[in-house]
Amino acid sequence: MLAQQFQVNTNNVTVNGDESISTYQYHTQHVETTADGKVVIVPECKEYQFKTNNKVPRTGVMIVGLGGNNGTTLTAGVLANKLKLQWESKRGPETANYYGSLTQCATTYLGDDLNGKQVVAPFNALLPMVNPNDLVIGGWDISKANLYDATVRARVHEPTMYHQIEEQLKAIHPLPAVFDLSFVAPNQETRADNVLKGTKREVLDQVREQIRNFKKENNLEQVIILWSANTERYCEVTPGVHDTAANLLKAIDEGHPEISPSIIYAVASVLEGVPYINGSPQNTFVKGFIELAVQHHVPIMGDDFKTGQTKFKTVISDFLISSGLKLTAVASYNHLGNNDGLNLSFESCFRSKQISKASVIDDMVRLNPILYQEGEHPDHIVVIKYVPSVGDSKRALDEYDSDIFCGGKNIISVHNTCEDSLLAAPLMLDLVVLMELFTRVQIKSDGMKDFDSMHQVYSVLSFLLKAPQVPPGTPVINSLFQQRACLENILRACRGLQPLNHMHLEYKLPQ
């Protein structure tokens, strides 16, 4: 059964106007080692409170790279959903949908009804979330093509779909964008006809003004900025430049060459109090930037949308290792022919990508010291190639090798044909929707005297990101199912519900 809405019958939640406060017993544990070497688990139960503002604000999203494949796919897709479009394709009639979106198309288990039937709700019924159809969409692009022309160029949606929204798409013009050829592939220069001029500082100020204008013109209560532009090369992290918030701002003032365009957007975003999401793998979130975000109380999250091969990889690796099989090699090959691929054909941009893709199995390996000795890990290679003729149809070829019982071998080979941007767009929407939601959630633990936002690095969104950022000093979790559980259980906590434990004890009793 699907419950579109639900109430929770609990005394732990109090409602006051738009606000609700949930008082929550959080069960956890820590581990101590005694003097004689014994390991002792110390269970703890701490009280937390979650304060949620249930009023969904009028929200906009500003995409860096609006005219790119992801940007156009998202924009046209949202319009198609809003207008409930239908269109013809080679495969028959199609209807707009949000397939691939956790918030819009996945469900969450609520419990069994009195007949023992399982009841679920849409994921977005857990707490009030913005409807993607209501998002105001804008942003920047280094190419001045309007969104219709950019959609045609992208070769992602069906012509029979986008012809129906030609007028609306033509009306959207990307704002002039920050551009610095030293951070992207030389081949990107030909696209760059819509570029902000001036010193780094002047450019930063212009971006801030663009954000303010977008908010004002569209009468928005909240804006989220989403980097979906080209993967930049890593900026060279430099003491005195990237290490503190103050140095970072000073370096911008001084036009330091290792201040990348993405840092300028991210800083502008924070200074305008607008949450910022990094959908590419480059190291925008240098130490000084995170400090700046914390200082300004502005949430940020990254890096790199977790869409296809990597998402799959975290699932398979988790499955194998958590079954006690010794994964010995992961070889991941990709090719694609869109502009992302073209840019990644440039070695230093690819390097950023490679780094973000490479570490995703590290935590699973580290957490099984039975299979892996200290320092031992599976061979792991990642290759991305530019193959123009496949366009946006990304191909991933993976091989997973494992050692099994007593000398046996297991070889899993996977070929994945996917449309890169059609996987990314719903995930970008999830990031916007959930990022906005969590700006309305405050937390108060035992030791805190007042409610506060969660740490500005919103690691609760790890499910959606390849190389999830975490607050300094905290462990990274790459297991997709654990990431999902984390998100689901925190949303449940806001509603006064205990985490899902999957135990179903009631069905295990003698009858």
Add this chain to the structure above:
Amino acid sequence: MLAQQFQVNTNNVTVNGDESISTYQYHTQHVETTADGKVVIVPECKEYQFKTNNKVPRTGVMIVGLGGNNGTTLTAGVLANKLKLQWESKRGPETANYYGSLTQCATTYLGDDLNGKQVVAPFNALLPMVNPNDLVIGGWDISKANLYDATVRARVHEPTMYHQIEEQLKAIHPLPAVFDLSFVAPNQETRADNVLKGTKREVLDQVREQIRNFKKENNLEQVIILWSANTERYCEVTPGVHDTAANLLKAIDEGHPEISPSIIYAVASVLEGVPYINGSPQNTFVKGFIELAVQHHVPIMGDDFKTGQTKFKTVISDFLISSGLKLTAVASYNHLGNNDGLNLSFESCFRSKQISKASVIDDMVRLNPILYQEGEHPDHIVVIKYVPSVGDSKRALDEYDSDIFCGGKNIISVHNTCEDSLLAAPLMLDLVVLMELFTRVQIKSDGMKDFDSMHQVYSVLSFLLKAPQVPPGTPVINSLFQQRACLENILRACRGLQPLNHMHLEYKLPQ
């Protein structure tokens, strides 16, 4: 960090000699619908108690099909581990291990230490479990080949390994077995030179005696019986025969033709008070048999070891659907060349297998009514073929097709080369180890006046089975990660630990 052992610092567990009792607050919820159609979740917290006997008994396992590929692989593999064997292979030196075993090679997360480092323990440190090296192994086979000859015939282990244990293996002779050609493929007859004679009733009595003898001769405190023989065709479930415990016993007395060999083993097992596991897909667990097991308080579990393709499938399907992608087709092709494949080349045996493999995605689909309308489900086909030349090296070719955002398609194609029996053997050991363990665990919920075993259908072991049996009237869960969470959280509960919630709230606070 790996903790080989750990203690729990809690007042909720009391220890009394070998017994410990954990008092546990079980959080769950049910769903009600109000008169005006509103869905209300009602959280509940019930107290449960778990009583665990921590003394591991001297345990034996009797395998039906001891001389088959699974049986020999397990037996030789356990010997190799016990003797810490090393051997040469084409790929270099190999060492005995239990890779692929959840209990022996997977870890469980305990908590973070005071430096924020994650601490894990071997899964089998959660509660005292029998060490596979200590199992006494015996059983039945329709072929009288000793275990050495059977190991050579199986072509699974390396000759350089089994030559080292030739003597030990030669000393093991399978007991004469129940055989009824009408339940397996005609091609099995040539193997059948070690068969019990007599009426069904006489055969049942002989099996019971074999069990008693095995226990006595080996001085065992506990025995587990594991069906790992040929997949039988479904017995034709007949009112008056299979519907009640009494009728079932009567039908055996009368020699009814639809009493399959597996039913005879299972009944003998229950009548001897010995837990029974069905590792093949046939319908041994007819209604009358379950009634019998409940009456005699003997735990049972099945059906069909979840090793390769199906395990993978539940992971991939779960991943896709829980990400909001609409899985539209699953095509699963297999071929193998061992005796299992030969037997499955017989249509009616294959039918049993097909049924057990077919339903594994049903619950995931049913629980997402956003993607799937009532009655709608992905196309799903399962094919198994006998290809002698590949031997025990099973090949699985799968395709997963999904509808993605706005008309997009995703095609995942998987080729899996695996050694069938080398995946199965550690899983069989897990079943034995965990089955034995749970016979030492008793439960007492709010409404019960005394401790009792869990329901005799041990659904807590679902993780290990393709078509997990559940107590009558309870939902089947096929999601591998949920099945693992269930098992892990129940074991934690016995130790006084709350379920893992993956929330890591302490790392989400402002710093």
Add this chain to the structure above:
Amino acid sequence: MLAQQFQVNTNNVTVNGDESISTYQYHTQHVETTADGKVVIVPECKEYQFKTNNKVPRTGVMIVGLGGNNGTTLTAGVLANKLKLQWESKRGPETANYYGSLTQCATTYLGDDLNGKQVVAPFNALLPMVNPNDLVIGGWDISKANLYDATVRARVHEPTMYHQIEEQLKAIHPLPAVFDLSFVAPNQETRADNVLKGTKREVLDQVREQIRNFKKENNLEQVIILWSANTERYCEVTPGVHDTAANLLKAIDEGHPEISPSIIYAVASVLEGVPYINGSPQNTFVKGFIELAVQHHVPIMGDDFKTGQTKFKTVISDFLISSGLKLTAVASYNHLGNNDGLNLSFESCFRSKQISKASVIDDMVRLNPILYQEGEHPDHIVVIKYVPSVGDSKRALDEYDSDIFCGGKNIISVHNTCEDSLLAAPLMLDLVVLMELFTRVQIKSDGMKDFDSMHQVYSVLSFLLKAPQVPPGTPVINSLFQQRACLENILRACRGLQPLNHMHLEYKLPQ
């Protein structure tokens, strides 16, 4: 260099009006065994003459199953080419083409020019062939949908393409068709609203009249009939019914139940002097039918278009075995969701298909008695499944296993995503074009007193067919490259050119 046309400078060809006669020295050899067991090869050189009528007639094609996926794909595709259509698709602009057609898109090597550059010509420049754009297309279908509606139903071409030819397609109405539910899957009945009525004899007469009318109305000089309808089950070959031409005609008169619809079409075709091609695997070409075709001097050819997996298989198997590798297993799995798949989900229809696909590697195996002992052959399985959601996008998953040097193994796994009808249509056109061409070629060997057609079973077209028919008593060749060489060399012979020997001796001399 591409030569669109070429002349041959030779005295061996004489031209007389539209006719040319080539005198040709055919080198071959036979093998004898001497009394003392020695094998002796006896080279022979025989003179052949080929008489070609170079005037291309106005040609029509009548497709049985015109409204099916192949029929509509071909019809709309030819129209698109004729009108030089362009259209938009998701992947960008598309242009009509004949990709996949040997005659239209492949080249043939002519020789090197005086600078040592290789010169090629289009395959269809070898002899005058009908241009597919000039074909008049008609035929039968059990569904009365006009070709536009049928094209929409097929879901093969882009809507943006077929909308441009809506009018032309709507004007094409399939003729009422022969239908006998006992020969196809029961699920086909719902489509059957356009069916000829009457006894088998009456139906035969109506078909003959339809052929005559088609020819007359379209003012055609030649017609080719192409069976592209559902795979029928094998008719049960019966003495006195299918064994002689006379019996076959008598059985039709008597309405014998084992006279299939395809036999009726084929007999009608022959009686009208119209060449007949069987594009499905069923046994239309029973002995009596071949006798009838020979009696009436009407060319026929079949069975089963060789498009995807099987074509690939003959290439891979040929490659492996001719490299000295021992192919040990071929496992071929397919699924598709078009009406062909639906019909093949019926066991007895599938059986026909399976037979045609199964024998394709037999000749290669038999011709390597070093690798394969007498009677030994690779394991070979073929599975076809109906998976509605994939539509016309056929998926083939194949595995090829080989034994290599000294105990090594090679496993090749292939996943092929293809559009079934888009591969078939150009091949159907090739069959029509080449069938028509060879009706204009006559042959005269040493022993013949006058020119005559080749044997009516046109085995020269084997390249295009999965289970190529051959004249009684002659060997079947499945090697794709040998089949292509056969066709190419015979066409060359008609032009007075010796076969390609690939020796390039001139480049191997000392310089």
Add this chain to the structure above:
Amino acid sequence: MLAQQFQVNTNNVTVNGDESISTYQYHTQHVETTADGKVVIVPECKEYQFKTNNKVPRTGVMIVGLGGNNGTTLTAGVLANKLKLQWESKRGPETANYYGSLTQCATTYLGDDLNGKQVVAPFNALLPMVNPNDLVIGGWDISKANLYDATVRARVHEPTMYHQIEEQLKAIHPLPAVFDLSFVAPNQETRADNVLKGTKREVLDQVREQIRNFKKENNLEQVIILWSANTERYCEVTPGVHDTAANLLKAIDEGHPEISPSIIYAVASVLEGVPYINGSPQNTFVKGFIELAVQHHVPIMGDDFKTGQTKFKTVISDFLISSGLKLTAVASYNHLGNNDGLNLSFESCFRSKQISKASVIDDMVRLNPILYQEGEHPDHIVVIKYVPSVGDSKRALDEYDSDIFCGGKNIISVHNTCEDSLLAAPLMLDLVVLMELFTRVQIKSDGMKDFDSMHQVYSVLSFLLKAPQVPPGTPVINSLFQQRACLENILRACRGLQPLNHMHLEYKLPQ
């Protein structure tokens, strides 16, 4: 039927002692363009004579890289065959064989016998060839490990096999080898404990002496040298160094740094009159070297053994393009874990490999100007990665994308698991066997006054090489089937047999 031996009943062959002379009518044609632009094919028939010395000499092979995986696999494999070894493996009993060898395990079609049965012969029955079992094997390695230790290190053969020939293998010690770290990966240095000392000239002289000694000590009539060592980086071709034979010798005298070890071996080989085969992709065969080989009348051939992925690729590409399908992309990914992989992980060595693999489809593309405009070609990428854990089990993942009829797409994805050295060894033997054979074949065409060897670049062996060398100014053929036809037809010519034309005209006549 298999004929182990055969005679040819012809007057075109005369025998004189060990020599036979075949007089052969070679049919070919060239293409001219007339003044008015017409293309004219001019057939030609030239007389050639082939003189074959039918006495097989006592032959040795010296392998550069004897202790590497290829070298040890070949050596142990030949011993196993010679001794008719049998051994046990995981998969059952194994027997020595030459699977994968064209000369030993492939057949050639002779003709039909009088009953219409096809008769074949082993490929090596076409002309007298050395039996691999009779080869004396020796060579160089930079590691001094004896062949037994090297075989163990290689992890290719089964221990149960090589233990049987431990003594024989231990007796083989590689000669000290030429080593220059600047040409291979730095990681190779650790292996290098068996290295020739001195200037390049001194080293050259030592190698020449080693060759003479090998010949003398083993009483050999013929020696073939085979480079099977690490892929070197390309030497930087320099005017005045690599351009003429004289300069090359001078550069060696002067110790020029761009004289690679492989050039030293090749020059030594030529100066000793010993044929040289280059099994790796580097540019050993610089212009000056080819001149030297021609001057000294010493046959040479290369480059790069065509074993796995590339061989497959030439077959698939040929198949697709010659069927009229437009291949648009080929993505080839490989990984392996042997020392070849380790060396190739060094960028400049990989570059050599990449070049040799990249051009293999160029000729097929160029020869179809219908599908490909001038300058257009498929996207083609080649990636090789080092993944230690897979060892010698090389994995190739390929994707072939094609445009098909009217906008359709075909995607073929291939996963190939293979043992690298087990594919290479039989092919190396073929090269030795055929190279030796062709040194006994002389040719005389119309214009020549006396018999002479073929051009020293033995392009007739192209079938076995990835980037086949050809005499200057002659076209490269990569089509595997054409390469095979070339070889087969030249061998037939030596026996007085016309080329195979696959026409089977006798079966196409009216009956």
